[in-house]
Amino acid sequence: xxxxxxxxxxxxxxxxxxxxxxxxxxxxxxxxxxxxxxxxxxxxxxxxxxxxxxxxxxxxxxxxxxxxxxxxxxxxxxxxxxxxxxxxxxxxxxxxxxxxxxxxxxxxxxxxxxxxxxxxxxxxxxxxxxxxxxxxxxxxxxxxxxxxxxxxxxxxxxxxxxxxxxxxxxxxxxxxxxxxxxxxxxxxxxxxxxxxxxxxxxxxxxxxxxxxxxxxxxxxxxxxxxxxxxxxxxxxxxxxxxxxxxxxxxxxxxxxxxxxxxxxxxxxxxxxxxxxxxxxxxxxxxxxxxxxxxxxxxxxxxxxxxxxxxxxxxxxxxxxxxxxxxxxxxxxxxxxxxxxxxxxxxxxxxxxxxx
Amino acid sequence: xxxxxxxxxxxxxxxxxxxxxxxxxxxxxxxxxxxxxxxxxxxxxxxxxxxxxxxxxxxxxxxxxxxxxxxxxxxxxxxxxxxxxxxxxxxxxxxxxxxxxxxxxxxxxxxxxxxxxxxxxxxxxxxxxxxxxxxxxxxxxxxxxxxxxxxxxxxxxxxxxxxxxxxxxxxxxxxxxxxxxxxxxxxxxxxxxxxxxxxxxxxxxxxxxxxxxxxxxxxxxxxxxxxxxxxxxxxxxxxxxxxxxxxxxxxxxxxxxxxx
Ligand SMILES: Nc1ncnc2c1ncn2[C@@H]1O[C@H](COP(=O)(O)OP(=O)(O)O)[C@@H](O)[C@H]1O
Ligand SMILES: [Mg+2]
Numbered sequence: 242x243x244x245x246x247x248x249x250x251x252x253x254x255x256x257x258x259x260x261x262x263x264x265x266x267x268x269x270x271x272x273x274x275x276x277x278x279x280x281x282x283x284x285x286x287x288x289x290x291x292x293x294x295x296x297x298x299x300x301x302x303x304x305x306x307x308x309x310x311x312x313x314x315x316x317x318x319x320x321x322x323x324x325x326x327x328x329x330x331x332x333x334x335x336x337x338x339x340x341x342x343x344x345x346x347x348x349x350x351x352x353x354x355x356x357x358x359x360x361x362x363x364x365x366x367x368x369x370x371x372x373x374x375x376x377x378x379x380x381x382x383x384x385x386x387x388x389x390x391x392x393x394x395x396x397x398x399x400x401x402x403x404x405x406x407x408x409x410x411x412x413x414x415x416x417x418x419x420x421x422x423x424x425x426x427x428x429x430x431x432x433x434x435x436x437x438x439x440x441x442x443x444x445x446x447x448x449x450x451x452x453x454x455x456x457x458x459x460x461x462x463x464x465x466x467x468x469x470x471x472x473x474x475x476x477x478x479x480x481x482x483x484x485x486x487x488x489x490x491x492x493x494x495x496x497x498x499x500x501x502x503x504x505x506x507x508x509x510x511x512x513x514x515x516x517x518x519x520x521x522x523x524x525x526x527x528x529x530x531x532x533x534x535x536x537x538x539x540x541x542x543x544x545x546x547x548x549x550x551x552x553x554x555x556x557x558x559x560x561x562x563x564x565x566x567x568x569x570x571x572x573x574x575x576x577x578x579x580x581x582x583x584x585x586x587x588x589x590x591x592x593x594x595x596x
Numbered sequence: 597x598x599x600x601x602x603x604x605x606x607x608x609x610x611x612x613x614x615x616x617x618x619x620x621x622x623x624x625x626x627x628x629x630x631x632x633x634x635x636x637x638x639x640x641x642x643x644x645x646x647x648x649x650x651x652x653x654x655x656x657x658x659x660x661x662x663x664x665x666x667x668x669x670x671x672x673x674x675x676x677x678x679x680x681x682x683x684x685x686x687x688x689x690x691x692x693x694x695x696x697x698x699x700x701x702x703x704x705x706x707x708x709x710x711x712x713x714x715x716x717x718x719x720x721x722x723x724x725x726x727x728x729x730x731x732x733x734x735x736x737x738x739x740x741x742x743x744x745x746x747x748x749x750x751x752x753x754x755x756x757x758x759x760x761x762x763x764x765x766x767x768x769x770x771x772x773x774x775x776x777x778x779x780x781x782x783x784x785x786x787x788x789x790x791x792x793x794x795x796x797x798x799x800x801x802x803x804x805x806x807x808x809x810x811x812x813x814x815x816x817x818x819x820x821x822x823x824x825x826x827x828x829x830x831x832x833x834x835x836x837x838x839x840x841x842x843x844x845x846x847x848x849x850x851x852x853x854x855x856x
Contacts, residue, residue, distance in 0.1 A: 294757055314760040315768075327758040331776045340772075344763030388762065398761075 244303075245270040245428060246291070246396065251300035253286055253452075260286045262452040264300075273422050273429045275439035278449025279475070284432040288398050291430065293317050304395070315344075320389030322399040326381045328373040334384050335360070335369035341392040359391040379410045390421070400432045415441050436476045440464065448472050465523075466509045470594050473521040480522040480565050486512050486593070494593050496520060500560060504538050506591040519594045526590035527567035529556065529582045536585025540565070544580045558584055618835065624828035632823045643829035653826060656814035657833075660794055663810055666729035667736050667793035672786045674733065675740025680774075682741075683748055694745070701738045708734060709802030716803055723805025731803045732793040739792060740785035747781020748774070780849045787845045791838060 244267035253261040261283045268274050276284040289295040291302060293314035301308045309317060320341075329337050338359050342352045360366045363383035373381055382402060389397055399418075403411045419442045422429055433439050439446045440460040447457040448471070456468040467473035470481065484496040484504065494508045496518065506520055533539055542558040542565060549555075554573050558565040565584060576582060624632055628640035647653045682694055700708060712731045713722060721727035751774065759769045775782070793810075800813045809817075815830050 292757075292761055294760075313765075314757075315763050315765050317761070318763070319761060321758060321761040323754050323758060325752070325754065327752065327754040329755060329759070329773060331773075340759070340764075341762035344768070388758075392763070 244268060245272075245305060246430070247301075247303040248287070248291075249301040249303060251287070251290065251297045251302065253283070253290065253295065254298045260452050261290075261297075264452070264454060266447060266454060266457070268428065268430065270428055271426045273419070273427075273431065273442060273444045275431045275433055275443040275446045276449055277433055277436060277439040277446050277476075280434055282449040283452040284434075284449050285400055288400055288430060288432050291396070292319055292321050292398055318392075318395045320392065320394035320397045322385050322389045322397070322402040324401040324404050326373070326385040326402075328381060328384055328388070330373055333370050333372060334365065334376070337373065337384055338388045338391050341388065345392060355391055359387040363387045378405055379414070382406060382414065386418070386421075390425070390427070395428065397427050397429045398432075399429065401434070402431075403433075403438065404435075411438075412441075418442060440476070446476075448475060450475075465592075466507075467521055467592060467594065468509055470519055470521075470596060473519075473592070473594060478524055478566070478568075480520075480524060480527075481594075482520045482522065482563050482565070484518060484520055486514050486516045486518055488514060493588055494518075496593065498563070500540075500563065502540055502560075504540075504591060505588040506538075506593045507589050508593045510593075510595055512593055512595055517596065519596055521592045521594055522565075522586055523590065524555075524566045524568040525553070526586050527565070528585045529558075529567055529569065529573075529576060530585060531580075531582055533583050534585045537588045538586050538591065540584045542582055542584050544576045544578050544582060546578055547576050558582070560584070621828050621831050622835070624825050625832040627825050627828070630824065632825050632828060643825045644833075646824075646826045647829045647833065650826070652809070652814060652818075653830065656809050656811045656830075659808055660811040662725060663728050663732060663808065664790045664793040666725065667732040668786050668790040670729060670733045671736035671740050671789040671792075672782065675737045675785055675789070676744050676778075676782060678737065678741050679744035679748055680770075682745060694741075697741045698738045700735045705735070705798035709799045712799060713802045722803055723807065725808055728800060728804045728808045728810075731799040732796050733789075735796060735799065736789035736792040739788035740782075743785035743788060744778060744781045747778040751777045780852050783848055783852075784845055787841050790841060794834070794837065 246268040248264055248266040251261055251264045252259070264287065276287060278284050286295060290297050293309070293312065297310065301310055303309065304317075329340065332340070335356050338356045339352050342355055347355075356369070357366070360369055363386060365380060365383055365387070368376060368380065373384065376384065385402070403414050406414060415438055418429075421427065422442075431439075431442065443460060445457060446460055446463050448455045448463055450471050456463055456472045458466070463472060464476055467476065467479075473479045473481065482498060484498040486494050487497050487503070488495045489508065489512060492507055494506055494512060496504045496506055498504060504520060512518055528534065528536060540560050542560040544556055545559050545564075546557040547554060552571055554569040554571065554575070556567045556569060556576050558567060567584060623636060624634075625643060626639050626641065627636045628638045628642060629636065647657070678697055682690060682697070709731075712734065716722045716727045716730065721730065755777070756769050756773055759773045760766075764772060795812055796810070797812045797816050800808070800810055801816075804810070804813060811830060811834065815827050818824065818827055
């Protein structure tokens with residue numbers, strides 16, 4: 242995979258506050274990469290440095306092999322979509338979309354044609370003459386998107402572009418943007434703090450925490466094989482259980498929990514025998530049975546609470562040393578509190594995480 | 597109810613207090629008498645005629661227009677530039693700088709007048725239009741700065757960043773985005789600058805020669821030489837001009853707002 246964008250040991254300070262720390266990230270051409278992390282973790286700052294609005298304190302940003310630190314924003318050829326859309330309030334929708342084309346010295350006829358096509362693509366042809374303030378949030382969002390795409394930029398940057406939309410519209414736009422990405426072969430860097438959005442849209446997700454990337458990988462990798470405790474907890478819901486490694490064999494480790502139970506679990510990093518670790522067990526991977534089932538791992542537990550949530554049944558369990566949560570499919574039978582059950586899960590549905 | 601009535605009465609009194617001088621002088625513009633006093637014997641437009649035919653008055657009006665326009669132009673350009681500079685996050689002591697720009701509003705005009713005369717004499721600019729325009733600009737710039745910084749503060753910086761990312765160089769961003777969005781503030785600033793110049797007497801006394809007598813300056817001196825009702829007519833003209841300018845601003849602002 243040849244990298245197209247490369248962040249080479251980027252550090253950014255605001256005064257004495259270190260916002261991005263020695264960060265390395267490579268992005269391939271045509272790739273959709275999400276920067277996912279809690280608010281204040283430095284995602285926007287990284288995006289602003291890529292767009293040229295901010296300068297890294299140290300390190301290089303490379304585009305197609307050349308450092309672009311000294312290239313001013315207007316020569317970087319990147320389309321940026323802001324969370325509040327940042328449309329030009331004094332121009333009509335059509336003029337907004339024509340703006341980047343005018344900047345590139347295109348002829349009137351060609352601009353008109355391209356604007357018409359761009360408006361058509363986002364189903365806003367009827368709104369060309371309107372002012373942005375006369376549009377709904379979702380429509381403004383689409384104008385911002387088509388303004389950022391119409392000049393066929395080398396990279397498209399989006400900073401929480403769907404944050405202000407309601408849930409239904411947001412999910413529709415997620416699919417629309419993903420579709421555009423595939424159809425046009427765009428390189429997209431997408432900032433979000435919404436994990437399901439990142440999982441839905443991206444080729445790869447970079448999980449940010451305090452100015453560093455904790456893990457980068459496909460949605461499946463960051464969800465199924467979290468590398469750190471932070472990633473396991475930030476993406477989806479998980480059970481974290483403390484234990485001590487007793488033996489390591491290849492990709493698997495045997496872990497003794499504080500309750501005394503033994504668990505066989507998959508390992509992603511390197512762990513040593515005798516080390517204290519966490520086990521991450523996704524609630525939806527846990528099965529409950531009243532008699533000891535055939536699962537590789539089986540914990541004896543008691544139901545403390547169970548809540549019906551429409552699409553799943555959420556059961557809280559207690560096992561001598563630690564609480565556990567299980568999410569069961571909607572066809573599952575009820576488990577009243579007090580029921581003694583076995584919580585079973587396979588070794589591959591369980592991850593050892595070094596603390 | 598009595599409370600409401602009291603408030604109304606109080607407000608009316610306050611307004612009366614403010615416009616009483618106008619009420620006192622304006623009718624005299626239309627007197628046929630040669631002296632500036634009541635009662636008015638009969639109505640006439642002879643003093644307006646005097647205003648537009650008598651050499652001294654005519655020159656004063658023309659001078660006011662020349663100096664007013666020059667001041668408006670210079671003060672607006674400088675004021676906009678200053679406001680843009682004050683917006684920069686990287687400027688040290690931004691607050692102090694801003695206060696400095698507003699200083700001419702509070703420094704006594706006499707002090708400024710003396711200073712300007714010394715300064716302009718050094719450059720050989722006393723008794724010249726350029727000198728008077730510069731002097732008026734000093735007191736007009738703060739109005740432009742206040743008005744334009746207000747307008748700039750209302751602009752979302754991300755809109756300008758977006759323009760940059762779409763390929764606009766800094767000058768293009770200014771021309772196509774910042775300036776159009778700040779236009780209402782720039783217009784108000786320009787009008788305030790013109791009004792300031794029109795009204796300015798003290799600095800004019802210090803730096804203007806006989807050839808740069810403005811309308812305000814002419815009124816001031818004719819008050820002492822011969823108190824003719826031409827002064828009232830000039831005052832009327834003054835107020836009419838001010839109201840007209842005010843109207844233009846209000847209309848253009850609402851026009852700009854509608855385009856938004
Ligand atoms: N212009 C700035 N000046 C000073 N601090 C800033 C500036 N921009 C962002 N920060 C700080 O940098 C940190 C990271 O911000 P940001 O990159 O916006 O995070 P995110 O987008 O992940 O929420 C925050 O603590 C924020 O307060
Ligand atoms: Mg952010």
